[in-house]
Amino acid sequence: MPWFLWALLFFAFAAQIGFSRSVLPPPEAKAEELHAPPGDAALRLSALGEPPVLARLLMLSLQGYDNQKGVSVPLRNLDYAVVGEWLERIVALDERAEYPHFSAAKIYGVVNDDNRRRLMIEWVWRQFVKAPNERWEWMAFATNLAHYVLKDDKLALAMAVELREKTDPEKVPAWTRQLEIFFRENANEYEAAAEMLSRQLLDGEITDPHEFVFAYDRLEGMLEEMTKRGEIQSREHLARELRKLESLREKYLAQFEELQKGN
Amino acid sequence: MRGGYEPQTLFADRAKERKTQTAMTDARSGIAHGAAIAQYTLLEALKNRVLFIALIFTFIGVFAASFVGDVAVIEHKRVEIAVLASSYRFCAVFVMMILVASTIVREFNDKCLELYLSLPISRAMYFAGKLTGFYIAGFALAAVFSAALLLYAPAAAVGAWFASLSCELILMATVTFFCVLTFNQQITSSLTAALFFYLLCRVTDSIVLISKGEILLHTTGSAVIGFVVETLSFVLPSLERFTRSDWLMYSDSAAAFGALPLIVLQTVVYCALVGAAALIDFSRKNI
Numbered sequence: 378m379p380w381f382l383w384a385l386l387f388f389a390f391a392a393q394i395g396f397s398r399s400v401l402p403p404p405e406a407k408a409e410e411l412h413a414p415p416g417d418a419a420l421r422l423s424a425l426g427e428p429p430v431l432a433r434l435l436m437l438s439l440q441g442y443d444n445q446k447g448v449s450v451p452l453r454n455l456d457y458a459v460v461g462e463w464l465e466r467i468v469a470l471d472e473r474a475e476y477p478h479f480s481a482a483k484i485y486g487v488v489n490d491d492n493r494r495r496l497m498i499e500w501v502w503r504q505f506v507k508a509p510n511e512r513w514e515w516m517a518f519a520t521n522l523a524h525y526v527l528k529d530d531k532l533a534l535a536m537a538v539e540l541r542e543k544t545d546p547e548k549v550p551a552w553t554r555q556l557e558i559f560f561r562e563n564a565n566e567y568e569a570a571a572e573m574l575s576r577q578l579l580d581g582e583i584t585d586p587h588e589f590v591f592a593y594d595r596l597e598g599m600l601e602e603m604t605k606r607g608e609i610q611s612r613e614h615l616a617r618e619l620r621k622l623e624s625l626r627e628k629y630l631a632q633f634e635e636l637q638k639g640n
Numbered sequence: 641m642r643g644g645y646e647p648q649t650l651f652a653d654r655a656k657e658r659k660t661q662t663a664m665t666d667a668r669s670g671i672a673h674g675a676a677i678a679q680y681t682l683l684e685a686l687k688n689r690v691l692f693i694a695l696i697f698t699f700i701g702v703f704a705a706s707f708v709g710d711v712a713v714i715e716h717k718r719v720e721i722a723v724l725a726s727s728y729r730f731c732a733v734f735v736m737m738i739l740v741a742s743t744i745v746r747e748f749n750d751k752c753l754e755l756y757l758s759l760p761i762s763r764a765m766y767f768a769g770k771l772t773g774f775y776i777a778g779f780a781l782a783a784v785f786s787a788a789l790l791l792y793a794p795a796a797a798v799g800a801w802f803a804s805l806s807c808e809l810i811l812m813a814t815v816t817f818f819c820v821l822t823f824n825q826q827i828t829s830s831l832t833a834a835l836f837f838y839l840l841c842r843v844t845d846s847i848v849l850i851s852k853g854e855i856l857l858h859t860t861g862s863a864v865i866g867f868v869v870e871t872l873s874f875v876l877p878s879l880e881r882f883t884r885s886d887w888l889m890y891s892d893s894a895a896a897f898g899a900l901p902l903i904v905l906q907t908v909v910y911c912a913l914v915g916a917a918a919l920i921d922f923s924r925k926n927i
Contacts, residue, residue: 418846418850421846421849421850422843422846422847422850424846425839425842425843426842426843426845426846426879426880426881426884427722427726427884427885427886429722429885429886429889430722430723430725430726430885433712433715433718433719433722433723434722434723436712437708437711437712437719440711440712440713441711471886473886473890474715474718475714475715476712476713476714476715476719479713479714480713484713
């Protein structure tokens with residue numbers, strides 16, 4: 378092999394290194410604005426027949442927006458209306474995906490900005506209505522967020538009512554459907570809360586011994602509260618309901634004790 | 641004269657018998673030649689390190705998926721499967737197309753085809769032998785990728801995914817063979833055409849749905865586009881329904897097995913169509 382070929386290889390290699398180190402400008406960290414997503418049709422075409430795969434990749438890319446190439450962008454600096462649009466597109470690509478709901482409730486929803494929080498809570502609510510028995514988990518989280526973090530009792534109660542009305546007792550845990558009861562109790566609406574809780578117990582919606590005993594104790598607490606407040610009529614009605622539940626309570630208490638022995 | 645036979649009848653019977661025997665021997669030797677061609681095609685695929693490439697892609701895919709899965713906050717497994725299954729599917733089809741195009745073009749250029757055709761082998765038998773070899777290579781490719789997916793998804797769903805990927809590879813091998821013959825054994829144009837066909841088949845259903853949607857303006861232009869798209873959907877196989885990653889992501893083996901009969905039927909029908917077109921083109925070629 379002629380020697381100049383080796384020389385050419387060596388010089389070309391050196392030139393490449395020199396070019397990349399000194400001629401090319403070094404990469405610059407620059408935060409990019411989150412642009413509005415393309416339309417549903419464009420995304421569906423780009424998916425090449427695999428929308429669930431594109432949904433996951435888009436979700437990861439959206440998730441990475443707060444940590445772009447070398448720059449950390451606080452979540453509260455993102456345009457949440459656009460974030461909501463992206464999440465909506467992702468759900469449209471794969472309706473069974475949990476990732477967008479999780480992100481809306483537990484990542485974007487817990488940002489330290491009430492307006493942005495509210496946008497995400499409302500987003501979760503809108504998505505919940507489309508498939509209540511599948512998306513109750515995120516709705517329950519967003520309801521608690523509205524109540525305890527956003528401190529918007531009206532919004533939280535409206536969401537809790539929807540959570541109870543739209544879900545099937547056999548498909549979601551009982552505590553989810555009891556959020557409304559607890560919110561009403563916190564708002565001193567003892568009569569309504571007690572009525573709903575005793576109805577759930579009598580209808581056999583709560584079958585777990587732990588939950589039953591907890592709910593029964595709660596009812597007794599409400600009874601005491603009513604006595605203190607002098608709500609005689611409501612108190613007597615609740616006392617009658619509690620008497621009806623007495624035998625059931627005994628049964629569940631026995632189960633509860635057996636479970637504790639087993640542990 | 642024996643047994644009451646007329647001599648003419650006896651000779652005619654013997655001639656008929658000889659003809660039948662010759663035809664059967666020809667058929668047997670034709671099948672044997674076809675099997676030999678299939679065997680050598682498979683051998684060539686092995687020597688082209690197709691399985692080695694598949695294994696390398698399998699390992700790269702597993703590492704890439706594990707990295708992407710770690711980035712995900714929830715649905716780690718689903719994200720991993722999404723990345724793995726979709727990249728394996730594309731990789732398998734791409735390797736298959738390259739294998740078919742390079743093998744056929746090499747045989748044309750090295751005059752191997754002329755040698756084969758100088759032997760008592762019909763063009764149809766050569767064509768069938770070649771395709772059989774590619775199909776077996778396709779099964780092997782699908783098996784390698786599916787074996788890796790067994791680490792992530794239940795066996796039943798992976799089994800259906802394997803069967804569907806095999807059908808997809810069989811279909812694309814036939815189409816690529818057709819493209820190579822049609823584009824006069826030019827590797828660049830044949831591969832471009834096959835790839836374009838593949839991508840188009842992966843989005844045809846979406847295009848049809850979009851063209852029927854309300855977002856398009858109802859003008860003459862959109863009506864013409866709608867008609868063209870609808871016509872295209874009649875002549876193209878719907879690859880969107882093949883080898884879906886969500887079967888594995890949601891362990892939905894019931895949906896996967898439910899889709900399989902249609903996938904197999906579509907493969908058989910389309911391979912017959914493209915195979916017949918390719919064979920007509922091949923028979924008319926002056927070699």
